[in-house]
Amino acid sequence: MIEKEFSKNGRLFKDVIFDTDLVIVGAGMSGICAAITAARAGIKVILLQDRPVVGGNASSEVRLWVLGATSHMGNNNRWSREGGVIDEILVENLYKNKEGNPIIFDTILLDKIKQEKNITLLLNTVVYDLEKSEANIIKKIFGFNSQNETKYTITAPxxxxxxxxxxxxxxxxxxxxxxxxxRLKYGERFAPDITKYxxxxxxxxxxxxxxxxxxxxYIAPSYAxxxxxxxxxxxxxxxxxxxxxxxWLEYGGRKDTIHDTEEIKWELWSIVYGVWNYIKNSGNFKNVENLTLEWVGVIPGKRESRRFDGxxxxxxxxxxxxxxxxxxxxxGGWAIDLHPADGVYSGESGxxxxxxxxxxxMPYRCFISKDIENLFFAGRIISTSHVAHGSSRVMATSAFGAQAVGMAAAQCIKERLLPADILQEQKLKVLQQxxxxxxxxxxxxxxxRSRNLVDSAYIEASSNLVLRQIPFDGSWYQLDFSAAQMLPLNPSINYEFEVQLDVLQPTSLNVELRYAEKAGNYTPDCIAEKWEYSLQPGIQRLKISSKAFLLTQQYxxxxxxxxxxxxxxxxxxxxxGLLSVFNKFNIAVNNHGKQEPPLxxxxxxxxxxxxxxRPEGHNIAMNIQPAITAFxxxxxTNGFTRPTMTSNAWVAALEDEYPELKFCWPAQQTVKRVRLYFDTDFDHPMESVQMGHPESRIPFCIRNFKLLNEKRELIAEVIDNYQTICSINFSEPMKLNEIVLQMEKAExxxxxxLFQIYIEKGIS
Incomplete structure (x- = not known):
């Protein structure tokens, strides 16, 4: 039992003092990814969140899906899903929560944070003040948690x-x-007319x-x-x-989106409950008698407020x-996505x-404060124009940049640097690597490659894919929309492609060989060759013979x-590394088959x-001469962990059930870690909630594999992998002349x- 006498001087809240390496304010997707990255790089992090759950706009409090450069697969950014921690989180969510339940996503985020011993998470904690040691140096911050009546004083460099x-x-x-x-500020011709928009x-x-x-x-509240x-x-x-x-139930662009947030929230509640009243009681909708509201957000999801100068x-x-x-x-890769300030009340497109x-x-400089020497920015507040913010603000892009902040912070702590010091050429290379x-x-x-032991190894494969044929064993696709097969071709080679057609009536078929003007893009804006074939009804083969047209290896x-x-x-x-693509449309991301911007x-x-x-999107069957040898x-060992100008992957022969890669050195090596980079289909956007996905694991990803030494003795084994990166860390460095990677075919x-294998040298 506790009893306290009257205190004429009042009482103070409990005060907890922390001293750490990095303080991150905000545990949305950006804060989470920055914190995990920094913690794994070996520094202590305190992560503060003013809400009871993490995830920000991705949390169960708001329920927006995490998305970025893939744009619902509605643009030309192939294999563009963000990598690193944000990829790990989305792959984990796919495996455990492919249906997109936002409550489950909360637990996945919390679990990822709690697994990191270097992170201290303070939920329900509002930062209300700070102290500077100099005009341009933050010394400490002060937070308060109303749930446990505790003040926090946190000092960090x-x-x-x-x-x-x-x-x-x-x-x-x-x-x-x-x-x-x-428009004159940065010469941005897409800058909106603020008097109207x-x-x-x-x-x-x-x-x-x-x-x-x-x-x-349903009886609507009075404020609906x-x-x-x-x-x-x-x-x-x-x-x-x-x-x-x-x-598009959006409001507040004409108001102060920080200080008027509570007022904006009430108007949004009015809109939501008014919309539901319309659905239930207007008589304009069928089969709504049994429908009920399951959940309405209690805080608004914000799109824009302050942007800081970097x-x-x-x-x-x-x-x-x-x-x-x-x-x-x-x-980044999301569209430049601007909304009318009047939101749901605007007569313009949402x-x-x-x-x-x-x-x-995205340059590192956008994430460093121009004024405060020890302050990073992450998320939607980074240094952008309003127009560029229309793209950079989305959560996967924000989290992706924030990972660089976490890694840079770790580098700063270890080398006693300030954020801007990393812009020195050699230090920047360290960060990028x-x-x-x-x-x-x-x-x-x-x-x-220079620090990868694989670079000095002789590599032998049990098999590898030589693409002479994409087998003719699938269904027929009617050309209601134009279709194309993407292939990684070599320059200076004349190719012949043979496809199978089912012609319904006499017609002419136009075929084109296209490529991207800018190598590394996947917008087929250049036509190298075109043909017109007169066809008669029936099932038949069609040969397409091309002349060499590429200046470099590309798709x-x-x-x-x-x-x-x-x-x-x-x-x-x-x-x-192979895809079929279609000239269709995705209205949700303003894809009408062709982009026709304003003059x-x-x-x-x-x-x-x-x-x-998937399960749609099958490759177009064809014979290819000469065979494509891009696998x-x-x-x-080329350093790329996804397709770019080519597949960047070793691919085994289709019939190889237990393929092996053998890495041999002329002299014994001391190995401390092996990192494997698998294919989790970077083209699939993996929206975190609501959308739902056809599978819980990506079918290209290797599930079961073993590492063997030169005596064929087992040195490591992984069962049921589903993640992009799998690291094998040896408790004691191993002395090896050979490593054999043995995989089991699952599909x-x-x-x-396999995209990459990185074998790190240990100290003998």
């Missing part, structure tokens, strides 16, 4: 603001801006509904929107959608022109999305133009060629494959 609104940057005095720059993106609140199994009455016609797009409301499919500001030109930056540490022809690089080894994938920058598109009188044979066989907007016009999600064992129609 480095801080990261991943809070969404930039609470740390704001209190530190760092310069920032809110709203849209005019407005300057800010608004907030959204979502709802979930369910069938209760029996009639449910009464007149549904105030929403110009009310005709888009339907009973088949819920959650973030209602992203050492570089990302602009429209960086995105559309895909500009190269020496300090690239991540990439969003204006325009894509670039490929992914764009550490990120790539962790699976980041930075465009144009491979993993350094080409064997393209069959839309013709409803023709069917083309597909294959049941799938291979790492003088500085944005390119081009066609969209996108894959279909040999040398690929596992009849998919051969085993």
């Amino acid at each position: 480095l801080f990261c603001d991943a809070s969404g609104d930039g609470v740390l940057g704001y209190m530190s005095g760092a310069r920032y801006r809110i709203g849209a720059e005019d 407005g300057e800010l993106l608004g907030h959204s609140i979502y709802f979930y509904s369910k069938d209760a199994g029996s009639p449910v009455k 929107l009464k007149d549904i016609t105030k929403i110009p797009r009310f005709g888009n409301i339907n009973t088949g959608e819920h959650g973030c499919k209602f992203w 050492l570089y500001t990302l602009t429209q030109q960086d995105i559309i022109e895909q500009r190269h930056h020496k300090d690239a540490i991540a990439y 969003c204006t999305q325009y894509h670039s022809k490929g992914i764009y690089e 550490a990120l790539n080894l962790a699976g980041q994938h930075i465009p144009r920058i491979p993993i350094d 080409a598109f064997i393209t069959f133009i839309k013709n409803e009188s023709v069917k083309i044979r597909t294959s049941t066989k799938r291979y790492t 003088n907007s500085g944005i390119d016009a081009f066609e969209f060629w996108c894959p279909e999600r 040999d064992p040398a690929n596992v 009849n129609n998919i051969p085993c494959s």
Whole structure:
């Protein structure tokens, strides 16, 4: 029993003092990925979150799916899902939660954090003050948790603001801006007319509904929107959608999106409950008697508020022109996605999305405060223009950049640096290499081979894929839409392709050989050759003979133009680094088959060629002469962990049930770690919630494998792997002349494959 006498001087809350290496304010996807990356790199992290769950807009409190450069597979960014920790989280979620339950996603995020011994997570903790040692140096911060009545005082040499609104940057005095720059500021021709379109993106609140199994009455609260016609797009409301499919229930772009958030929230509640009242009681919808509200968000999902000045500001030109930056540490690929400030009450389209022809690089300088020397930024508050923010703000892109912050912070602690010091050429290379080894994938920058023991090894494979044929064993695809097979072709080679057609009536079929003008892109904007074939009815073979046309190794598109009188044979066989794509549409991301931007907007016009999600999206069956030899064992040392200009993968022969890769050295090596980089289909977007996925594990990924020594003795074994990166850490370094990687084929129609193997030297 506790009894306390009256205290005339009052009482103080409990005060807990921490001293750590890195403080991260905000545990949305950016804060989480930064924290895990830093912790794994060996430094102590305190991660503060002002909510009871982590994940920010991805959490069960808001329920927006995590998405980035893949854009629902609705753009031309092939194999572009973000790597590293954000990939690990999404793959984990797919395995445990392919249906997209947001409650389960909460637990996956919390579990990832709790597994890291170097992270201290403080939930329900608001940062309310800070102290500086100098005008441009933060010394400590102060937080308060109302649930346990505890104040926290946390001192650290480095801080990261991943809070969404930039609470740390704001209190530190760092310069920032809110709203849209005019066109003259950065020469951005897509900058909005703020007098009409407005300057800010608004907030959204979502709802979930369910069938209760029996009639449910609904009486709207007094604050619910009464007149549904105030929403110009009310005709888009339907009973088949819920959650973030209602992203366009948006409001607040005309207000202060920080200080007016509570007012904005009430208006969004009014809209949501008014929409539900319309669904239930208007009489305009069938079969709604049994429907009931299961959940309505209690906090808004925010899109935009402060953006802080860094050492570089990302602009429209960086995105559309895909500009190269020496300090690239991540990439983006979501469309430039701007919304009218009036949101749901606007008569305009709910969003204006325009894509670039490929992914764009994100420089490290955008994540460093221009004013506060020991402050990083992460998430939607990084240094961008309003236009560029329309792309960089999405969660997977934000988290991807934040991983670089976590790795840079660890490098700063170990080398006694400030964030800007890493911009020195050699230190920047150290950062980029550490990120790539962790699976980041930075465009144009491979993993350094010089420290990989595999680089000095003789490599022998039990087999490798020589692609002479994509077997003719699949269904027929009617050319209602144009289709193309993407193949990694070599320059200076004349190829012949033979396909099988089922022609329904006399017709002419147009075939084109296409490629991307910018090598490394997957927008087939150049036509090397074109043919027109007169066809008679019946099943038949068609040969297409091409002349050499490529200047470098890259993907080409064997393209069959839309013709409803023709069917083309597909294959049941799938291979790492091969895709079929279609000139269809995905209205959700403003893909109507072709992008036609406004005149003088500085944005390119081009066609969209996108894959279909499994179980659809089969390769086009064909014979290929000469055979494509882009899958040999040398690929596992080239430093790339996904397809780029070629497959970048070793692929075994399809019939090889237990393929092996053998690595031999002329002298004994001391090995401490083996990292394997598998194919988890970086083209699949893996939306974290609501969307649902056809499988819980990616079929290309190796599940079971063994490592053997030169005596064929087992030195490591992994059963039921589903992750992209698998690390084998030996408790004591092993002395080896040879390592054999033995894999087990798990899918009849998919051969085993491996992108990279990185073998680290130990100290003998």
